[in-house]
Structures are given as structure tokens and as C-alpha cells.
Amino acid sequence: MKNILITGGAGFIGTNLALKLIEKGYTITVLDNLSKQIHGNNPELTSPLYKSIKDKVKFIKGTVTSRSDWERALQNQNIVVHFAAETGTGQSMYCIEKYTEVNIQGTAIMLDILANSENSVEKIVIASSRSIYGEGKYRHPEQGIVYPSHRKESDMLAGNFELTYNDNQVLELLATDEESKIHPSSVYGITKQNQEQMIMTVCPTIGIAPVGFRYQNVYGPGQSLSNPYTGILSIFSTQIRNNNPIQIFEDGKETRDFVFIDDVVAATILGIEKEEANGHVFNVGTGVATDVLEVANSLIAAYNINVPVTVTGRFRLGDIRHNFADLTKIKDRLGFEPTVYFNEGIKKFSSWVLEQEIQEDKLSKSLEEMKKKGLLK
Template sequence: MKKQILISGGAGFIGSHLADELLAHGYRVRALDNLSEQVHGPRAGRPDYLHPDVELIVGDVRDRAAVRRALEGVDAVYHFAAAVGVGQSMYEIARYTEVNNLGTAVLLEALIERPVERLIVASSMSLYGEGLYRAADGRLISESERSLPQLKASEWEVRDAEGKILEPIATPETKPPCLSSVYALSKYDQERICLMIGRAYRFPAVALRFFNVFGTRQALSNPYTGVLAIFASRLLNGNRPLIFEDGLQRRDFVSVYDVARACRLALEVPEAAGEALNIGSGRSYTIREVADRMAAALGKEGIQPEITGQYRAGDIRHCFADITRARKVLGYEPRVTLEEGLVELASWLKGQVAIDRVSDARAELAARGLTR
């Protein structure tokens, strides 16, 4: 008998790719998704990209009845349903807290009544805040933040107490959290409460800390989605990608195919139970470099990014993944490079319609004093 897997948020970007991965490996898949207008558009129905073998239940993770119905006959759960976006979370505080924190609590109460073999929750690199740094004398610095006067002076790099610039290095799971946005706080809450309740009620839980996931099916008209999709939306409309600070901040971009495979391994590998694991590519790129590569992939090299020199509340300077632990526990190994992934992404993008709402989002943040 094939195992039945539930993915909350399963009609979305990562969830739908995970569904493909699970179906290809002999699982049955059910998705619970509210088909949010911000993600799926105003007249959202079942997405064309969602595999026909996925059973879709349209419902909200905050709805106890919908969650109980979705859990019937389920062997394992992936909890991906969440409101996503650092900037937006800083003013839609109630919605982010309700969807992410309360939604997770509703799911967990249902799982206490009906335990499953495994719960895998989508966590986020955002909970680290700033990544790990190394001082000139070799000391590792795990707690670092940029001061408001420093940001106002456009001194973007993280410095030590003596004002010396620190070197960013790959961030391992052992780095303490530094929660710099409502979104980060909510993801940390999701991770911790899933591991806590899973341990207490003896259904093994795994938290996967996703870094910057990219690939096909991202919501191009959502100005709070992944940075590559935001850049693509601008470029497809003939507009310059907007980059905060100086564009030299570094991030880890990981293919959605690698993420989907890591998610399957988290279900199948017994040793993953109770773990919180980084899922990234193990490489870093500057935001400016990624904007240039996206433009080149789309044949839009003539559209140069706009370096705004502004900073945004909740943003951090550098953070990229140390994936040593995921390699050891899951046997995870990234297979898709950024270069390879951009070729496929560009091909998919040329058949998409993208409504560029980035300027509206930027104006909203500015009006609330969240960019300076």
C-alpha cells in the first residue's frame, strides 16, 4: 500500500515540486492549500502545474475542520503553509502571526489527536539574522547586528566592536538565532513548536531551514516572493531590478529540485528525526551578481539593476549555508547549479505573464518608514 502524504501549502512553489518528487517515488499525495490571492492571483483555481495525481483540498490551515479532513488516512505531513516575506511581515504583523503561528498550532492540535509517522516543517534561513562571521584574529562571531547610525551612514558591512569589518563565512545550524523580522520570528516559532510537540507526543519531526530557493512556478506577481522571481518580474516588464544597499550582500541560492529531494530524504531517513537542518547550495553569490545573471539568462543584458543605496528594516547583510550536517544526516548533495537552474528558469519565464508590483511594495514600505 502506497503511503499517503499531506503537504500543507502543497499547491505553491516548493510544495508542488515536492509533490512531483514524492509521486515519482511511489507515494500518494494530498495538498491542503487556500490558493491565496497574493500567490495564485485573484481568480485562482487549481494551478495548471499541479500534478493531476495530487488530491487538492482547498482550505485554510487555520480551519480546524479543513485540517482534520485533510489528515484522514495520512501517514506523514509536510507543513509548508505560511505567509512569506520579510518586508511585508513588518506591517502585516497580525496576518503573519495568525497564518504562521496559529496555523501551525491548529495543525499540531490535530496531529495530537491523530499522530503521523513523521512531520517535516519548512523553516527558514531568516531565523539566523546575520550569518556567521570571522574576525581578523580568527575568532568566530555568532552574534552581530548593524547599528542604525551605521546603516544611515551607508556603512553596510558588519563590524566588530573596534570597527573592523568581519569576514562572512558559511553558517551552520549551531549558530544562535537572531530574529530581525516578524517573518523570521514566526518561522522560528514554527520550527521550535513542531520539534517540541513532535517530541512530546512521539511523532518524529524534522525542520528544514531553506535558504533562497529558486526555480519554476514562483509567483511572479507577488512582490514579496523570492528575489530571483522579483528580478524576473521587473526584467520581463522592461524595468530595472531594484537592489537595496550596495548589492554586495551575499546569499545562498538553492534549486527547488534539490530542496524537493532534501524534503523526501527527511521523510525517509530515520536519523533525521528531531533535527533542524540547513538546506542550501553551499555556495554564495552577491545580489548584484544574481541580478546580472538573471538579466543575461533572459536576454535583457541592457537593463542594468538600480542600486538604491537604501536599507530595509529586517534585512541582514550576509548569510549563506553550511550544509555539512544535511550531507551527513540525509546524504543530501546539491545537484543543480545556479547557472543550470537559470537556463531552465529563463525558458519557463518567457511563457509567463508577470505583473510588476515591486514599485507598489517599495512605496508601501517607504510610507511606513521601513526603508531609509
């Protein structure tokens, strides 16, 4: 079986993928810096994610911004799954140098090594993101398919959150396919676009097969419950279990495509194993849009803790209104079908959460930080 390097392999998606690949007989190396924001202050001792793969993989504690760490990690690898990245739309808008260094420069170092040194790498799978699309795909009643620009602060301050076109015509939301316009609205989205394009452009010139996956909002057992910058299911869960009220941005009707971790792992393995994936990028989601109010109410019901829910009308600059995936390509080319939809997934996720210690609710601190930067209105 192949040797596979997973960067960021101690993270939520990485650990789940590593364990499934080990079951299938692959030899796994993980390169990860065990970020405190994700893993806590003493990750080697306390991080459940790290402990789930400890002694099952060759673990390299290091960073993708270090050339020597890359050179060590890439030795004798056949496949690289590149997950290591700074994540979070809001935080990316003021940690610009950090996001650029890790996401773009880290990927550039890997490609530079592979382009200029002997290696055994045959394929690279890059974790891209639905964030590269910015606002999604819409139908105008007269002009047909359109891709509206980012929402104006003045419109949102007036409580107008839905997308309109230049003529203020209300638009019909459509599923976003891989040929849709790429126009990210955050620094995070820009860095993911850059990562994907570098991989898909450079790899074919050096004899390596590239595969890109544009993941939608991934959730499930094992995700961080203490990181206040990513994952509204985790954020809401921590608030509810602390008996704290939930404050919803905008009007609560903004939607996302929530895809369960098992389906993300299954799709990624198809990309690793199937030659039909080579040279292509794929959406990974459920193809279903779920609004934020439904998420909050579903979690309140699952935990049976009745906390107040307030729709605040506040908003973050850089957030998109809607995006859900068109899965036609991944179904046709790789045979992927999502198996866990939101109603079932939320039950699995909440059951796991109830088995975990209640984490400190750090959301207010993160929001105050964004407010000081002028990004929270």
C-alpha cells in the same frame, strides 16, 4: 506507500514535491487556501501551480487557521509536510498579526489536534528558514567565532552596510551551520523559529518524529512571477521583461545562498524517507554565497535585454546582509549533495521565464507601501 499531507501544497515548493512523491507511489493530500497574492484572482482557473496538481492529489481548499480544515486534512495521514505559511521578510514587518496567526497559530492548531486526538501521523517535516539565523556566522580576528547583532539604521544611512563587531572590527564571513546562534531580524524569521521549535519540541512527546529543514533562497521554474514581496529572481525578471530599470538596495554586495527547486525537493524527500533525519534540523542550500549585483547582471544577460542597473544605497529594515549554508550535517547524515549551482540554475530558470506571459511589474507599489510604513529608507 504512505499517505502524505502537504500543507501549502499548491505553492511553488509544494507542487514540485507533490508531483515527485506521486511518481514514487505516495498518496498525496494538499491543504491550501490558494492565496491571491501567489495564485492570482481566479486560481482554480488560471494558476499554473494549482493546475499542475489538480486531479492528481486529494485537494482541500482551506486554511491552517481553521481547526475543522485541519481535522479533515489530517484524517488517515502518515506524514505531514508543513509548508503553509505567510512568507516575505519585508511584508512581515507590518502584517504582524497575519504572519503570527498563520505561521504560529496555524502550527499550534495542528499540534493541539495531534496531541489530543487519535491519529495515524508518524512524522512531521517542517519548512523552516535561513531567516531564523538573522545575520550569519563570522570570524573576528581576535575573538574567534562571533554572531553580530542586527545592523544599525544609522550605520546604513551612512552607507556602512557590512557587519562589524562591537569594536568596529571588520569580520570574515563564514558558512552558517545548524548550531549557529538563532536571532532573527524580522517577524517572518521569528514566526519560522517558533514553528520549528514547536514541532521539534512537541512531536517527540506525542510519538511523532520531527524533521526540520532550514531552506535558503529557493528558486526555479514554477515560482510566482507576479508576487512583488518574495524572490528577487522573479522580481528582477519581471522588471527586465517590462524593460524597467533595476534598482538595487544597499551597495549590491549583499549575498544569499540560492538553492534550486529540484535540490530542495530531493532534500525534503530524504527527510521524509530516512529515519536518520528524525529529530534533526538541516540546512538546505548550495553552500555558495551569490551577491545581488551578480543576480541582476546574470538575468540581464540571460534575457538579452539591456536595462539600467542602479545601486541606490536604499535599504529595508529587517533585511540581513549575508547568509549562506554550511551543509556538513545534511551531507553526513542524509547523503544530500546539491546538484544545480547558480550558473546552471539561472539558465534553467530564465529559459522557463521566457516561456511565460510577461507579468505586471508591481514592485514600485510594494516599495511605496513599505516606505509609508517607515521600513524602506
